[in-house]
Amino acid sequence: MSISNNTIERICRIFGYLDSIEKEKIEFISSSELAKAIGATEHTVRKDISQLNVIGFTRKGYEVKSLKKELGRKLNLDKHRKACIVGLGRLGTALLDYEKFQDDGFQIVAGFDCSINKIERIKSDINVFQVNRLKEIVKQQGIELGIIAVPAKSAQSVADRLSEAGVKGILNFSPIKVNVASGIIHLDMNFTSALRVISAQFK
Amino acid sequence: MSISNNTIERICRIFGYLDSIEKEKIEFISSSELAKAIGATEHTVRKDISQLNVIGFTRKGYEVKSLKKELGRKLNLDKHRKACIVGLGRLGTALLDYEKFQDDGFQIVAGFDCSINKIERIKSDINVFQVNRLKEIVKQQGIELGIIAVPAKSAQSVADRLSEAGVKGILNFSPIKVNVASGIIHLDMNFTSALRVISAQFK
DNA sequence: TCGTGTGAACTCTTTCACAGCG
DNA sequence: CGCTGTGAAAGAGTTCACACGA
Numbered sequence: 001m002s003i004s005n006n007t008i009e010r011i012c013r014i015f016g017y018l019d020s021i022e023k024e025k026i027e028f029i030s031s032s033e034l035a036k037a038i039g040a041t042e043h044t045v046r047k048d049i050s051q052l053n054v055i056g057f058t059r060k061g062y063e064v065k066s067l068k069k070e071l072g073r074k075l076n077l078d079k080h081r082k083a084c085i086v087g088l089g090r091l092g093t094a095l096l097d098y099e100k101f102q103d104d105g106f107q108i109v110a111g112f113d114c115s116i117n118k119i120e121r122i123k124s125d126i127n128v129f130q131v132n133r134l135k136e137i138v139k140q141q142g143i144e145l146g147i148i149a150v151p152a153k154s155a156q157s158v159a160d161r162l163s164e165a166g167v168k169g170i171l172n173f174s175p176i177k178v179n180v181a182s183g184i185i186h187l188d189m190n191f192t193s194a195l196r197v198i199s200a201q202f203k
Numbered sequence: 204m205s206i207s208n209n210t211i212e213r214i215c216r217i218f219g220y221l222d223s224i225e226k227e228k229i230e231f232i233s234s235s236e237l238a239k240a241i242g243a244t245e246h247t248v249r250k251d252i253s254q255l256n257v258i259g260f261t262r263k264g265y266e267v268k269s270l271k272k273e274l275g276r277k278l279n280l281d282k283h284r285k286a287c288i289v290g291l292g293r294l295g296t297a298l299l300d301y302e303k304f305q306d307d308g309f310q311i312v313a314g315f316d317c318s319i320n321k322i323e324r325i326k327s328d329i330n331v332f333q334v335n336r337l338k339e340i341v342k343q344q345g346i347e348l349g350i351i352a353v354p355a356k357s358a359q360s361v362a363d364r365l366s367e368a369g370v371k372g373i374l375n376f377s378p379i380k381v382n383v384a385s386g387i388i389h390l391d392m393n394f395t396s397a398l399r400v401i402s403a404q405f406k
Numbered sequence: 407t408c409g410t411g412t413g414a415a416c417t418c419t420t421t422c423a424c425a426g427c428g
Numbered sequence: 429c430g431c432t433g434t435g436a437a438a439g440a441g442t443t444c445a446c447a448c449g450a
Contacts, residue, residue: 101395
């Protein structure tokens with residue numbers, strides 16, 4: 001039986017939480033604490049975890065280290081992955097230096113933009129290139145993830161370029177939905193839509 | 204009967220899409236075209252729209268202008284809303300000047316940070332303040348939405364401040380889940396979690 | 407004919423309830 | 429006891445199927 005998207009999302013949030021408490025040397029955690037941390041019910045958390053055939057300890061909860069390891073193993077979250085950012089405007093450059101990605105096992109190894117001027121002006125530890133070198137660099141560096149931070153009108157063409165270059169996943173920050181070949185995993189993060197979803201629930 | 208969260212999300216995406224094609228002077232659109240644009244099935248789109256008691260025209264689809272107007276009215280998306288950003292690091296300042304918000308009816312009217320130095324350095328059309336003036340400015344300006352762009356360790360205290368200041372909704376870009384009083388709508392946008400959700404589906 | 411509107415069928419998720427175990 | 433693990437029940441959400449109207 002395959003794992004549902006909701007379950008995957010919750011497990012990823014749990015994984016992130018485990019990562020943060022592992023550093024605080026917390027050894028055991030119960031399903032109800034996990035539930036509170038990620039905003040779900042304890043039943044759902046237990047169900048999610050049991051679906052992955054990971055087991056806890058009666059009366060003590062789950063052992064943080066081994067739970068994290070197991071969840072990571074089952075969902076392939078334990079590998080370091082390389083990513084690149086396309087579009088080096090305000091948002092793109094902010095993401096380029098977002099240290100959290102590094103901490104969490106995602107290494108931004110390249111930035112791309114179509115404007116040569118912009119590329120020359122950027123001061124970052126990360127290498128930046130013109131977008132026509134995208135395929136070359138993706139192949140050469142083994143980049144698995146592409147992050148789109150260009151305006152709406154170029155987003156689809158960037159998505160096409162990334163697909164063609166061979167990335168396995170795309171995180172899209174542009175305000176349009178991009179279409180990609182099946183087989184490439186993608187996720188749209190639309191800021192305006194998020195604000196609308198919030199506003200729609202007012203009062 | 205209340206409207207489900209999934210439906211709200213899809214309607215918000217539809218609303219955004221309608222907004223973009225309205226500018227292109229497209230008059231009618233079918234459920235299947237909408238479905239494609241937002242990544243859903245045409246059945247779901249029709250169901251969602253009919254739940255809001257909005258009607259289309261047989262054989263022609265929905266009239267773009269009136270559909271947008273109706274969806275906007277039902278979900279309160281037709282009002283301009285004021286927002287503020289707390290945390291003026293790379294991400295915060297990028298969001299401060301994210302023109303899309305303005306186009307889409309969300310006006311960023313203030314930025315906050317705890318560092319005076321940072322505040323003095325920022326050059327933006329938007330007014331920036333020290334975070335201890337948050338409540339004052341939120342009240343004075345009638346700000347309904349707070350956007351959190353601070354690091355994990357200060358995110359919860361910022362959420363508390365925003366709640367206390369009286370915002371109705373919070374969009375959280377920090378990597379931890381924040382807890383807010385029920386009645387305040389909030390949504391967490393966790394970039395790392397998004398990359399993990401994508402990676403978990405690889406191969 | 408083509409595309410909407412909607413009850414009904416179906417499928418997927420979540421919640422419940424309780425057995426099991428230290 | 430307290431907390432996990434899991435089949436079963438309940439609840440949501442999605443898809444289907446077809447009536448309807450231009």
